[in-house]
Amino acid sequence: MSRFCGDVDAEPVLSAAAHWKKSCLLSDGSALSGQALWTPACIEEIDKYFVQRPDEGAGNFQDKLEQQLAPVSPEAKMLAAEMMWAMYLCPSSLTASHKRETVQTLWARSGKPLPSSSEQWLSDAVLSGVGSAGPGFNQNQWRELAFCVAFASRLKAEPEQRRQALLNDPWKFDEWITQLPDGKARQLRHMVLYLLFPDEFERIFGKTDRRAVLRHYTGRPNREIDKLSPDAIDRELQNIRTRLEQQHGTTQLDYYIQPLRDEWRVDTFSAATEEVTPANVLAALEEIDRDGVPASAASMAYDLVYKAKRYPPKYVLSLAVKHATGEPLDREQFSGGEKSPAFRLLRRLGFNILLKDDTAAGDGGESPIAALMDGFLAQAREGTDLSTQGYPGEYRGLQVKVSFGKGNFARIPWIAFLAEGQTVPLGIYPVLLYYKAQEQLLLCYGVSEENRPKAAWEESHMNRTVEQWFRERGLGRPDRYGSSYVAAAWDTSKHLPLPELEAALDGVIDEYHRTLKGTSPDDAEKLAVKVDIQAAINSFSAALRAARVDFGTRHNELAAAFVCSLLAKPFVILTGLSGSGKTQIAVRFGEWLGEGRLHVAAVRPDWTGSEALFGYEDALRPKSADGRAAWVVPAPLAFILRAYEDPDHPYLLVLDEMNLAHVERYFADVLSGMESGLDCLPNLELDAGTWRMKKGLETSIPFPPNLYIVGTVNVDETTYMFSPKVLDRANTFEFRVSTQDLVAQRHKPTNAQPGEMELVRGLLELSRSGSDAPEEPLNALAARLRTLHAFLSRHHFEFGHRVFQEALRFGGFGLAAGFPDVNSILDRIVMQKVLPRLHGSRRRLELPLLGLARFCTQLPEVIESDKELSSMLEALTGSNGPAQLPISYDKVRRMLYALQVNQFASYTE
Template sequence: MAEEIRPLLQQVMNEYLMAKRDPIAGHMMGSLVRNSLVSAFGRLNFIPNDRYEIKGSVGQGNWAAVPWLAIMNKDITTSTQRGYYIVYLFSEDMERLYLTLAQGVTESSRNEMARINEEIRSNLNIDPDISTDNGIELGSSTLAKKYELSAAAYILYEKELPSEETLQHDLERMINYYEQYIALSLGKIEITEEEETGKSLSLKDTVDHAYQYIKGKGFYFEETEVINLILSLKTKPFVILSGISGTGKTKIVQWFAESIGATEDNNQFTLIPVRPDWNDGSDLLGYTDIKGDFKEGPLAKVIMRAFNNPNKPYIVLLDEMNLARVEYYFSDILSVMESRTWKGGGITTSNLLTEEIAGVNLPLPSNVYIVGTVNMDETTHPFSKKVLDRANTIEFDRIQLGHLDFLYEEVQKKDPVKLNQEVLEANYLHLKDVFAEYPDLVRRVTEELVKINDVLQLIHAQVGYRVRDEICMYLAYNQQEALMDFNQAFDHCLLQKILPRIVGSDSRVSEVLNRLLEICAFEIPEDVDSTVDLTYVKYPSSTEKLLEMRRRLVDGFTSFWIS
């Protein structure tokens, strides 16, 4: 392949710093960038001259700290001050060259640039070797920093440029993505409503599909476990999965997300490993560096995508969530989550990221669902009541190594079904919303909780209005689709919203456990609790957990958690 662009780009990198020592007027470097490079790129057969305009610059009157060469579709812009286009950006020290899909920084606000960047990153299936982060490093000047923010996608070249063939191939790919986004933004691509927003299924059909999909993957989960996970997420977009390592906590979330079309490939599923040294929200949301630039954290990236794609569900898995103290790094998110309210026919919250810090005001979108996996051992931290109040805590401690029947079953593998946000989105935020449709349900739940609270007040562990309201919402969603009977559904709520609050070592804890056993089942003497049949008790799962907690109290201390 004849060399058209590589020698000229390399010449700029090799000679630009030396050229800056001389006056800019009439310098050959200006002619090289404005004329020679422009002509060379214009001769490339994949850049149609009738539709594209190419411009290069080394500055006007003074040398530019970051010289550039822009390739612009005339339908979008003919000025680098506005619109979006392809641009080569040279770093100030001439050690790096970036091929970027970027935007004009002069007439574009920071919010607008962030919106378009996220739109490009979310809607185009960009090759993995093309970066879509904010990792460009052009230099320290004000303009360099603005250029860095403007890039939605880029390819980095070091000082010694790759071959002509590689450079042209990369540019052709970038032009293809540029054209795809133009077509998308101008409405030239016909996208069916289902492709754009996902398919709608009822809650029951979603449960059936997810259960069969997970089963087809060769994993053994009971259907009620899938039902409980989905109901919990719909009730509150924050769920904790606890249990010993290896019981499938991560897998059930990953396969559920995949079953509804949320994967790492399309950025709708994100796994974030928690580090023990996290001590504030900056580790998740981002921080402002010493230069005053906001460096977005992993959760901030998800929030931006979700905000720009409100019809798609985004699932975040915080792995080993309690390796660090959850109250330290997650408190901002918990507080904002509690500010959910109805506005304009949808759900909104207070701002989680503000323009002063992140350059844009962002609430917590209602289509972001956060699941944390936790182990309870000597390396982890316990949860405060503040956290437990705000989550459904689902325990995975069922271990049946001898159960191999599912391996012999002929299970038809299910394909994922890309679902829209509607299936998981909350229909209720306040108790009055539930009461308007299910008054008898609310009264029945409240009667049960009043009895339970009378017992819990002995150790000052009674539940408040938030827990009552969320249990009513959970049971309302359950009743809508007749997924479980009342006692089975309430049993889940009791197990994951109330029992985790019980902890202690004195006689009052023992009395609380015994009195709760009478509510959940009947009086069970301690000397026969390991042989009693729980099949027909009112709340079997909660009864089993209460018996386990009572046995541990013999050693002087008990809690919900296995440690």
């Protein structure tokens, strides 16, 4: 049964497809409104102004589409929005929010509001997609829309009886749609077949994958497969499915899910690249020269070098396949690297691939940057000649501007690399600054001094200004250019490592091109932020329940407290019974943050030092050619470095069974880095498969502020206690299971769906900026905390400024999140920040716990003397009456009971 998609819930999409078929294809109605939109007249308008008048000029697809459709009627504009909606039902390579925004924007151009009834068809469940369409669909949406127009026009031209017959017979419909113009090339053809007949046609939308599946399971060579029409391939795929279902004894099979996935994917690369020729590669290089390289396609370690220009090899090959077959090869389906089939193919076709730190361009000559620097430094040191003649005027598409001063020799000669529209007085640009007096050469993300530039470097590059760099090294203040940002630096009194310099410069130039190229719709979405803590918490709470993780009557309150705690301080400890949901809430939150933003590390008893999280230098592996040592990088460190490189999104590291080792031994550097903000992590990069220090940059970087850490704790004879140093820096939760939560209908938890990315990024914005809670309730909370502090000080359990400020910060988030009152927030603070620090003998704990019991029941302004408290033990421990702070009071009573029975108590039971 081809409708099976594994963990992907296809039913909302298929329900929308059935609605589309009934309302729009069998009749002339509308998917999103009650109007008649899918009419021959409206379709003809779109054909006339969009299909027949293509706009091949600059600009993105959506902007040009809106301009092309400006003359059409409101109904035709609404129809165009619905056509995009239908096109977006299958692809999962575009986000639901991006699809929804596109449809809503197009509809808005009609001047008519979208009816409220359309919300169900624009939901995330409907627009999440069922399979990747690959880069071909995303890059050719205008062609797919033109095919959609042709499909609708031809279908409406059929007599009604014939149209109904086609839409009820999958194989007749398959033959019919294949005969449409461009019907053999468009991915939308395969999507429409799956949407209308999901039990007969596969969710394989790319030509490359269809050929690879057929080649693997039939053994046919490509030359035979190329002769097959798309509908013939469809029949072959169904025959293969029938055979596989019999072989595996189940209909629950999908080509993108094990056990089938790895069976055929080995053939994908060879099938896709069989027809690639050197001419196709040259066509790909011309396309890159014309259109540039998308940020996501930049190479990390290698470049294809052609005529002294550098190109990302995988992207080149992907485009070369497009020029050979009509469809680009998805870069996620093949790997790069020295021994990869991709690199072997490109070299066999006559192209040179080099490491980024290899300056040779294949002809044995000196690299252009080496020649540039030799002349520049010699002239700068001589300090007499202001001429800049003879220097290259262009490098990697940028104007090279060299300056030694005007009239008088400058104290800081420089080389700037300028894009069109950017100047040194007004703009941003990569720049090499030579501070002669200090003998320092700085590669910088340059920023104009005289005028504020309209463009801006990404925040991730704005870590250290030239002025800060000078101050940190005791060099005083720089004469000029103090506001630019340092990317790398070299001591010119020593040998200058030109390969390292060139690689670092190329890296900054890559960032420069990406910055100025502007943002695609997907990139724009990455930057969109929706700051709404209640909406975010509600979304996470619903995702928990949808993943079959339900905490009963306290579910919403627990989800809110958990999120607010992470916002207040990105370190949370979860204690409690095994199987009570500790790990579930943490893991599901990580999944809700988005794909790839969760890492679960199982703590081992042999974690005895910081190397368990921060790695260590690998003395057994050889150093690189430029002297950089190899580094052993454990999985948690690789994840932390990934979070550092993506500062706009939150990440979650879960340390499972955190106290199986001495926490202070392996976690002290993390706590210090989180607290101080100072550099503590090794600044590493993957270089040809080996982790090494980044070239020419600082050796350490600060702990990423966008990383949340959650530790789970189990208590038995094999585990270790936490010190106050650790507990002071965390919010600690206790997980218990009430009797009423034990229901027979419990199901095994499933993965949580990612949250709306704008909301997820909004949480990160909140954690950076804080809440806008009113002062009055926070003042009341502060007064209660001071009362509590005064009492705890009598018994040497007082808390410090950090706990006080973090408690108020939690309170601000709690108020914004909708906690009912200050007392409910205070209840959580006592439970999460105060009680976890209490452990010891009865003599040490009894009076403090009695005072806390009084505080939790009545919230007095002053807690009674110790003598008066001693007489209250029986009354307080035996009372089940209402308390002002019920969660904390219940915990205090249990700790008092443990004191009576065991003469010792702690937060963890």
